[in-house]
Structure formats: C-alpha cells, structure tokens
Amino acid sequence: QQQVKQSPQSLIVQKGGISIINCAYENTAFDYFPWYQQFPGKGPALLIAIRPDVSEKKEGRFTISFNKSAKQFSLHIMDSQPGDSATYFCAASRGPYSSASKIIFGSGTRLSIRP
C-alpha cells in the first residue's frame, strides 16, 4: 500500500519556467513533509521540509505548498534552471525525528530542465 502518491513520474520544463511536483498522503498522523533532491550518481539529499502548521514554506527558488484538508503538498521550483535537473522525492513522517522506518517516500519525479 503506497501511502504517499507522487506525480508526475517525469517532467520536462523549459529554463526559466515553473516546475511543479505534487504529492498526496493518506495517513492523517503524518505531520512532517520533507522533499529530497537526488542528482545523477549521488544519493538523495534533504532539500526543504514543511510542518502542517503553515501552508507554505519558501527557500530561495523552492517553495512547498501544503493543503492539510486535501492531504496534499507540492514542490514549486521557480525560474527553473538546468542545474535543477534531478530526481525529486517527497516524503512524510510523524515528526522530523521520526524513526527511519516510519518515513514514507513517494515514488520520485525525474525533472529535466531544457536550456
């Protein structure tokens, strides 16, 4: 049973455009939603995370939007650059210090930014 559904599976965006990746979760006990970025040949790295007490969190060109009632959250990359090309994973857990086994990842989105 996939508890975090991520879409799209792949995404191509023109340089300068907005990249949007969506995730939906089922377990209402989740209260911490991180995003990971994985470059080719590298492991995933924590990019940005949000708690449900806010509807939006912004760090530079990266923004997480959170809709608690819809149980959805999304990653927006503004002014997308070729260097943003990577695989992005959303995840959900019960708190930022949840045990590793309790962190549920989405299936990943392969993002390509065309020059």
Place this chain on the structure above:
Amino acid sequence: EAGVTQFPSHSVIEKGQTVTLRCDPISGHDNLYWYRRVMGKEIKFLLHFVKESKQDESGMPNNRFLAERTGGTYSTLKVQPAELEDSGVYFCASSQGLGFTEAFFGQGTRLTVV
C-alpha cells in the same frame, strides 16, 4: 570530510548468485540505515543500525538478506541467493543523531540480477 561511501557502484549478477554490498558511513555516525529503490518506485526502508546493533530490521524483505555492522563502523548487506526481484538501487545513509532528517545518503549501489 568524507561522505557516505558505497561499494560497488554497480553490480550485475546472475540469479542464484551471492552479492555483498558495502557501506562506509561518515566517521562518528552511530546510526546507519539501508534503503532500497526498486525501478521507478518509492525508496523503502530496510533496516537501521545503532553502532553494531540492529535497531530496526522491519523492512528486510526475507531471510535471503543479511546485514552486518561489525565493530560499529562499516556495514555490509549480503543477498544470498539473489532473485530477479532484488534488482534495484540500494542506498545507505548515516546520521549522528537519531533523527533521520539529519542523515546523509551514499550514492547507492545499482544491483541488477539477470
């Protein structure tokens, strides 16, 4: 400071053979995690070591998988005998604290069983 290192980067083996993956965590990190991503699917937890002890191995798929962490340093994950469905990318991560969000991932080992 060296990051989490995994060996080998790629491995292609035949069904029924044995493969051993190795992970060298960041020095001083007591927590070591193994994860797996089957092609196009989500990253799934396999197990968690605290030093040399298995804290949680609830994600290990079956008894063909054996993980060890002798002396609380590097870890190995052995698959014996390998099956086709074991193909995927195996990630190792390590952290100093218990919070997984503080963890750093290795580059992964891509295992292909043919």
